[in-house]
């Protein structure tokens with residue numbers, strides 16, 4: 292049993308952008324102190340890339356950088372094994388192996404806390420895994436249950452803030468972001484750890500806002516809408532997060548609610564390559580909403596990205612005017 296007040300580190304990478312309020316509230320409810328890694332820097336990308344297998348996608352390399360950043364700041368690191376977050380779907384296989392990657396990344400890594408999140412298991416098995424994990428902090432089941440229900444409430448509030456137009460970081464920090472009054476709205480689709488990490492995305496969302504563009508993202512659309520849109524595919528997508536990305540882009544294209552869609556994808560990501568094909572095929576059918584794919588890797592440069600985005604915005608404005 293870990294003692295109360297144990298400092299648990301949460302890497303500010305990968306599913307942090309999806310589940311941080313859930314995880315933080317749960318851990319605090321169990322009596323842990325929570326520390327989060329620094330936001331991504333060039334140095335973290337370099338240290339992560341140096342220890343990671345070369346063929347891994349950029350977000351996983353960045354995740355390594357965050358683990359190393361936390362190594363000396365926490366007694367234990369929280370690296371859950373997220374297998375499935377809804378019935379009939381899985382997450383990317385990389386998420387299943389993260390705790391093992393974390394343990395192997397450095398011989399002096401602190402303890403890795405790796406609760407399993409698997410929606411395909413029964414409710415009974417879920418609660419038994421929850422109690423097993425919580426017993427590392429307390430023997431009282433009531434404390435574990437209370438911490439979990441508070442965590443679920445925090446996650447629901449987080450989801451609602453995003454549906455009102457906040458990015459995950461704004462929702463976490465409690466910043467209200469009223470929509471910009473603009474002649475142009477762009478939908479940004481992609482994995483949250485790519486589009487919201489200011490370093491990885493080269494600060495794409497804030498740059499667009501700075502240029503007077505209204506930005507909407509996948510997380511700002513209610514889950515039932517994403518689900519309904521993704522159901523238009525002839526076969527259900529195997530991966531939950533990718534299904535949401537497809538659902539958001541289909542929603543914008545079909546409704547014509549945005550002037551253009553930017554799809555941000557990682558080099559060396561298998562699921563992203565599949566989504567790209569699906570989105571391009573949909574964009575050909577919905578000719579009114581142009582689609583631009585923006586591939587990012589550890590060598591992506593700001594100047595090249597700015598040129599491409601500016602050209603895309605010019606093209607969208609030209610289309611509107613003509």
Ligand code: SF4
Nearest residue numbers: 348383385557560562
């Ligand atoms: S979905 Fe793609 S980018 Fe995300 S962890 Fe898996 S391989 Fe990497």
